[in-house]
Amino acid sequence: MSITANEEFRPKIVAFCCNWCSYAGADLAGSSRLTYPADVKIIRVPCSCRVNPMFILRAFEKGADGVIMCGCHPGDCHYSTGNYYARRRMALLFSMLDYIGVEHGRTRVEWVSAAEGVKFSQTMNEFVAKITSLGKNVRLEDLRCRK
């Protein structure tokens, strides 16, 4: 697929969703007929704690323009404490990305429960709008991965 100057910029967004809450939340958004842009590609993970910082960097490296991680609300983790650890890791990683000069807002963490289809749809709409305004991710891309 080639992008010509006339074509509107459509960001590539990767969403890591935990199996127990956010993925079910996305499902609910679908069955409730709520809409969110097709630019969001969901990757299901067993728990938000499964998200290695490398996953996020790797997504950017391969050409994602934004990465969002969704998990159960703190206190509601299926495995009791996974999202607490994930929260600490992401806090440090996002701060580091800021430190090396990546634009604010390309990464985000949102806690979405299985009952929050509306929140899921809203979050994704907001995030896509934010990334569209930021434009293409050039600072984190690996040139070898460009198609």
Add this chain to the structure above:
Amino acid sequence: MQEIINRAKELLADGTVARVLGWRIGDLPYNPEPSYFETAEDLEKNFVYDGFCGANLSKYMIEGSKLEGKTLVFLKPCDTYSFNQLIKENRVDREKAYIIGVGCKGKLDVEKIKAQGIKGILSISGAEIEGDAETLTVNTLYGDKTVAYKDAMLERCHVCKGKEHMIFDEEIGESKDTKDADRFAEVEKIEAMKPEEKFAYFQKELSKCIRCNACRNVCPACSCRKCVFDSTKFDSAQKANADSFEEKMFHIIRAFHVAGRCTDCGECSRVCPQGIPLHLFNRKFIKDIDEFYGDYQAGADAESKGPLTSFTFGDVEPGVTGGRR
């Protein structure tokens, strides 16, 4: 230095230890190397402990713990933090180590001497740990030059963690706290830059990286048996062009894997052949951990839980930190 050698010989002779882990005289006056010594003659002839012995020996005790019998290891005050951290992670066996805490008055960086335009170094005097040498006399092919000891010190010694050994069986020699700079000053300077400037700064520094993996290999915290960077599936297994994200990914992940365990010993920056200030990554994580989760010094003890292996219910949210969102 003779006192150290004599004590090591004593311990070898009475069978307390089977070998000595110390520093061997290098082929140049400023590059001693970590080494095992098994005989008194070898110690007498080749052992050295001077201002250039910056190498942190605690990592070698991971292998040393697997050997038969006890190993005598010399640790400087800042090295004992690394040793404590390794005990906490069950990587070294305390019973297999006989620790002598050696005095340290700040270690030297030959690159800083060379940066002052001094070439053809033949010998350096004043780097011995005895006495309080304020200046170094460098004997070169072009005559004698003098350098202030302070100006030749490693970056990490300017932010010294203190002169106390955290763990030891006995102590030999006097230590001096050489701290004269703010540990987080450089990090704060970068934090205050605009995103474009930050990006340009790290692009400039990291594009020098030749992926020799010296920073990973020397790091006492970075000691997994299997390393992600050795995987052929990891994209940075090959050297990439400098304007790609590959270098940053390597260095972020390297620092992230030791976040909360890094004792800020500064070995990564010391060994970098390209002179990249690698400690800036580790120190950023340390600064964030201190700010978000309370002050924490890895290796100050051998029991407490690290910040990334524990949590509190009220931790900061990732979106809010670092001025993001």
